[in-house]
Amino acid sequence: xxxxxxxxxxxxxxxxxxxxxxxxxxxxxxxxxxxxxxxxxxxxxxxxxxxxxxxxxxxxxxxxxxxxxxxxxxxxxxxxxxxxxxxxxxxxxxxxxxxxxxxxxxxxxxxxxxxxxxxxxxxxxxxxxxxxxxxxxxxxxxxxxxxxxxxxxxxxxxxxxxxxxxxxxxxxxxxxxxxxxxxxxxxxxxxxxxxxxxxxxxxxxxxxxxxxxxx
Amino acid sequence: xxxxxxxxxxxxxxxxxxxxxxxxxxxxxxxxxxxxxxxxxxxxxxxxxxxxxxxxxxxxxxxxxxxxxxxxxxxxxxxxxxxxxxxxxxxxxxxxxxxxxxxxxxxxxxxxxxxxxxxxxxxxxxxxxxxxxxxxxxxxxxxxxxxxxxxxxxxxxxxxxxxxxxxxxxxxxxxxxxxxxxxxxxxxxxxxxxxxxxxxxxxxxxxxxxxxxxx
Numbered sequence: 001x002x003x004x005x006x007x008x009x010x011x012x013x014x015x016x017x018x019x020x021x022x023x024x025x026x027x028x029x030x031x032x033x034x035x036x037x038x039x040x041x042x043x044x045x046x047x048x049x050x051x052x053x054x055x056x057x058x059x060x061x062x063x064x065x066x067x068x069x070x071x072x073x074x075x076x077x078x079x080x081x082x083x084x085x086x087x088x089x090x091x092x093x094x095x096x097x098x099x100x101x102x103x104x105x106x107x108x109x110x111x112x113x114x115x116x117x118x119x120x121x122x123x124x125x126x127x128x129x130x131x132x133x134x135x136x137x138x139x140x141x142x143x144x145x146x147x148x149x150x151x152x153x154x155x156x157x158x159x160x161x162x163x164x165x166x167x168x169x170x171x172x173x174x175x176x177x178x179x180x181x182x183x184x185x186x187x188x189x190x191x192x193x194x195x196x197x198x199x200x201x202x203x204x205x206x207x208x209x210x211x212x213x214x215x
Numbered sequence: 216x217x218x219x220x221x222x223x224x225x226x227x228x229x230x231x232x233x234x235x236x237x238x239x240x241x242x243x244x245x246x247x248x249x250x251x252x253x254x255x256x257x258x259x260x261x262x263x264x265x266x267x268x269x270x271x272x273x274x275x276x277x278x279x280x281x282x283x284x285x286x287x288x289x290x291x292x293x294x295x296x297x298x299x300x301x302x303x304x305x306x307x308x309x310x311x312x313x314x315x316x317x318x319x320x321x322x323x324x325x326x327x328x329x330x331x332x333x334x335x336x337x338x339x340x341x342x343x344x345x346x347x348x349x350x351x352x353x354x355x356x357x358x359x360x361x362x363x364x365x366x367x368x369x370x371x372x373x374x375x376x377x378x379x380x381x382x383x384x385x386x387x388x389x390x391x392x393x394x395x396x397x398x399x400x401x402x403x404x405x406x407x408x409x410x411x412x413x414x415x416x417x418x419x420x421x422x423x424x425x426x427x428x429x430x
Contacts, residue, residue, distance in 0.1 A: 007240040015235035015250040022227035023278045026220045035230040036279035063238045064251035065357030093353050134409040138308050142280030194349040198413035
């Protein structure tokens with residue numbers, strides 16, 4: 001478990017990461033205004049390790065989730081989250097391996113790179129199967145998310161993964177046996193985005209029978 | 216199809232809706248900064264009309280999705296999206312009926328209100344079944360989304376729905392026959408958030424057999 005401390009919150013007049021844009025438009029003759037932000041498209045990958053019949057996820061501390069799950073206090077005029085009262089696992093999430101589309105290569109190559117960086121598997125491109133695409137958000141951001149399924153083996157594991165240290169990523173790789181995956185997904189005590197939940201249900205509908213017949 | 220025109224884009228120094236917060240914290244002794252925004256928790260509802268064996272969704276124009284899908288041009292120093300070159304259906308999404316948690320009532324009551332406002336069904340509370348919860352986002356926002364399943368009948372339809380006009384909502388109610396729902400969900404030409412896709416797969420795993428045996 002990561003040790004989280006000294007959490008403070010401040011208004012951020014000019015964020016490098018969150019840059020609102022104002023759209024004005026007419027819809028059926030009525031003038032409207034909507035504030036949105038442009039975010040990168042992304043790829044996410046459901047990884048299935050066929051050697052050990054496990055699904056591979058990433059676990060990490062997500063400040064935004066911690067903020068939404070914690071009680072904010074005021075100490076000497078400053079907003080803080082006391083980690084003694086708000087355990088860090090409030091901000092811990094289980095997610096699919098993922099990355100943003102910020103390189104001029106194919107989506108498959110970006111997905112391949114993320115599987116290696118985050119989870120340590122060197123997966124051949126032909127073991128990456130396109131699942132579908134969806135919108136990452138529809139309110140403030142509307143970027144496209146493309147979902148892949150990657151079949152890996154223990155022999156493809158070349159590192160421990162964990163993300164790019166220079167980028168400050170602190171990611172744990174978590175194996176969940178397929179036999180426990182459905183309970184895991186439907187467990188409300190586990191923080192997870194709905195994309196991960198969709199991918200697991202998709203696996204059970206499209207893949208699990210195929211693999212079950214082989215083990 | 217909604218008529219969309221006169222789309223302009225401008226930087227928005229101070230948005231009422233998108234207010235970045237800066238979190239500073241220590242993770243395993245390393246000082247970190249993360250910009251996030253606090254957004255409302257929400258409820259989403261998968262509606263199944265048992266009379267006609269259809270799933271009920273909402274369709275609407277989403278400016279953020281349109282922005283991400285369109286080519287932005289510059290005309291006389293102003294950023295615009297030309298609707299002649301970027302058809303409005305680029306921003307059209309199919310979603311679950313949904314609402315934010317901004318009232319001091321139960322989640323079920325908020326869900327009940329949204330089903331009525333957006334889709335026109337007066338659904339009794341005991342026909343709302345809690346499905347699960349998830350995180351709406353994990354990067355910049357981490358709010359909790361609680362998902363419900365609502366069984367409705369034609370007799371419960373008391374209005375056309377469409378959202379609250381005073382709030383500027385322009386929502387179409389769309390029925391998708393259960394027999395077509397899986398193809399609809401996996402169709403990449405249809406813009407939709409992954410929460411809607413998850414809900415439909417959940418329906419097929421948990422509900423459809425039960426109903427199929429009755430029709």
